[in-house]
Amino acid sequence: MPKRTFQPHKKRAKKKHGFRKRMKSHGGIRVLNARRKKGRKKLTRV
Numbered sequence: 941m942p943k944r945t946f947q948p949h950k951k952r953a954k955k956k957h958g959f960r961k962r963m964k965s966h967g968g969i970r971v972l973n974a975r976r977k978k979g980r981k982k983l984t985r986v
Contacts, residue, residue, distance in 0.1 A: 950986065953985065953986045954986045957984060957985040957986055958984055958985075958986050959972075959983065959984045962983075962984060972984075
């Protein structure tokens with residue numbers, strides 16, 4: 941049986957989807973604001 945496709949890495953996930961990464965770009969800030977407006981409990985994945 942082959943390996944599963946999802947091999948999680950916390951450090952990699954943070955670098956790609958973390959709060960600080962989102963804050964670096966205009967689009968990322970828009971994502972955060974949209975999530976705030978929607979009332980998300982967590983703004984970022986990690």
